[in-house]
Amino acid sequence: MGLLRRALAGVAACFLLGAVAGCLTDGSIPVGGGGSTGSVRGVVVFAEDPDAPLAGARVSLRAPGGLPYRTTTDDEGRFGFENMPKGTLEATFEGPQRGARLPVRVFVETDFGSFSTIAVALAPAHLGIDDVAAVAVTPQDVKVRVGESVPFQVSIDGGVPVRKVPTWIVEGGIGSIDAHGRFQALRAGTGVVRAVAGNFQDSARVTVLAP
Numbered sequence: 001m002g003l004l005r006r007a008l009a010g011v012a013a014c015f016l017l018g019a020v021a022g023c024l025t026d027g028s029i030p031v032g033g034g035g036s037t038g039s040v041r042g043v044v045v046f047a048e049d050p051d052a053p054l055a056g057a058r059v060s061l062r063a064p065g066g067l068p069y070r071t072t073t074d075d076e077g078r079f080g081f082e083n084m085p086k087g088t089l090e091a092t093f094e095g096p097q098r099g100a101r102l103p104v105r106v107f108v109e110t111d112f113g114s115f116s117t118i119a120v121a122l123a124p125a126h127l128g129i130d131d132v133a134a135v136a137v138t139p140q141d142v143k144v145r146v147g148e149s150v151p152f153q154v155s156i157d158g159g160v161p162v163r164k165v166p167t168w169i170v171e172g173g174i175g176s177i178d179a180h181g182r183f184q185a186l187r188a189g190t191g192v193v194r195a196v197a198g199n200f201q202d203s204a205r206v207t208v209l210a211p
Contacts, residue, residue, distance in 0.1 A: 037082070037083040037084055037085065037086075037112065037113075038084045038085070038086060038110035038111050038112060038113070038114050038115060038116070039080065039081060039082050039083075039084060039110075039114075039115035039116070040061060040080070040081045040084055040089065040091065040108060040110060040115070040116050040117075040118065041078070041079065041080040041081070041115060041116075041117055041118075041176075042078070042079060042080075042117050042118035042119055042120065042176075042177075043073070043076070043077045043078055043079070043119050043120070043178065043179070044057040044059070044073045044077045044079065044093055044120045044121075044122060045077055045119070045120070045121050045122075045179045046121065046122065047121040047122055047123035047124075047165050048123070048124070050121055050165050050178075050179035050180055051179075053073070053075070053076045053077025053078075054073060054077050054095070054096075054122060055073055055074065055075045055076070055077060055096070056072055056073060056096035057072060057073040057077070057079075057093060057094065057095055057096060057120075057122065058070070058072055058093070058094045058095070058096070059071050059072065059073065059079045059091070059092070059093055059094075060091070060092045061081055061084065061089045061090070061091050061092075061108075062089065062090045062092075063085055063087060063088075063089055063090075064087075064088070064090075066085075068092075069081055069084070072096075084110045085110065086110055086111055086112050087109070087110065088107050088108070088109055088110075089107065089108050089109075089110055090105065090106075090107055091105070091106050091107070091108050091118060092104070092105045093105075093120045093122060094122075095122050099125055100124070100125055101122040101123060101124060101125055102122065102123050102124070102125050103122075104120050104121075104122060104167055106118070106120075106167050106169065106196050108169055108171065109171045111172075111173070113173075114172065114173035115173045116169065116170060116171045116172075116173075117169070117170040117175070117176045117177055118167065118168070118169050118170075119167065119168040119169075119177050119178050119179045120167050120179075121165040121166075121167070121179050131158050131198070132156055132157065132158045132197045132198030132199065132200050133157040133158035133200070134155075134156070134157040134158070134200055135154060135155070135156055135157075135166065135195055135196070135197050135198075135200040135201055135202045136154065136155045136202050137152055137153070137154050137193070137194075137195045137202040137203060137204050138152070138153050138154075138155075138204075139152070139204060140204050140205070141204065141205050142183075142204060142205070142206045142207070143206075143207045143209060144183075144185045144206065144207070144208055144209070145185060145208070145209045145210070145211055146185050146186065146187065146188055146208060146209070146210060146211045147185060147211055148185050149182055149183060149184045149185065150182070150183045150185075150206070151180070151181060151182050151183075152168075152177075152181035152182070152183060152193055152195070152204060153181060154166050154181060154195040154197075154202075156197050158198075165179060166181075166195040166196055166197040167195070167196045167197070168181055168193065168194070168195055168196075169192075169193070169194040169195075169196065170183065170191060170192070170193050170194075170206075171191055171192045171194070172189055172190060172191020172192060172206075173187055173189060173191065174186065174187055174188075174189045174190070174191035174206060174208045175187065175191070175206075175208060177193065181195070183206065185206075185208040186208075187208060188208050188209060188210045189207075189208055190205070190206070190207050190208070191206050191208070192204070192205060192206065193206055
């Protein structure tokens with residue numbers, strides 16, 4: 001099993017175990033809170049090799065007007081935040097060395113008793129900023145059962161070829177996703193899978209059914 005698959009398995013394990021201290025890569029985020037708070041977790045990889053996890057990447061979350069929550073990815077590129085407030089959070093991803101990789105900034109929705117998952121690919125800084133013109137995700141409406149997976153595809157118009165790996169986001173506490181867009185259903189419910197590249201994004205509706 002590759003490093004990235006082990007990273008995704010760890011993301012799923014964090015969900016199954018709940019608010020466990022081991023899901024965090026440092027001690028900066030308090031653990032607990034039951035169903036009154038949300039979680040954000042995921043994996044960071046190299047844009048030029050989405051199967052290679054990026055250890056030591058710096059990750060921060062910030063609520064409007066609030067102080068940032070910070071952590072770094074572990075050896076398998078994983079990160080996790082527990083006890084996040086409900087609402088829209090700004091998520092920023094940077095490489096371990098300042099200026100070596102282009103930062104990625106996206107917005108993610110959190111809800112009480114739920115979790116969101118993000119898969120991010122960071123590109124070398126020398127590639128410059130993307131000039132993306134459009135993003136399209138397929139399929140657009142999916143029904144899947146817990147334990148099953150769905151490979152989402154993305155079409156990105158414009159941009160640097162090596163950076164045509166979007167940031168994937170899953171909201172609604174229904175599952176995890178990797179940098180290739182493969183969604184893994186973990187919990188019954190309805191949520192959204194989004195692909196973000198540059199200033200553009202597209203989304204798909206996902207309904208996860210009980211086994």
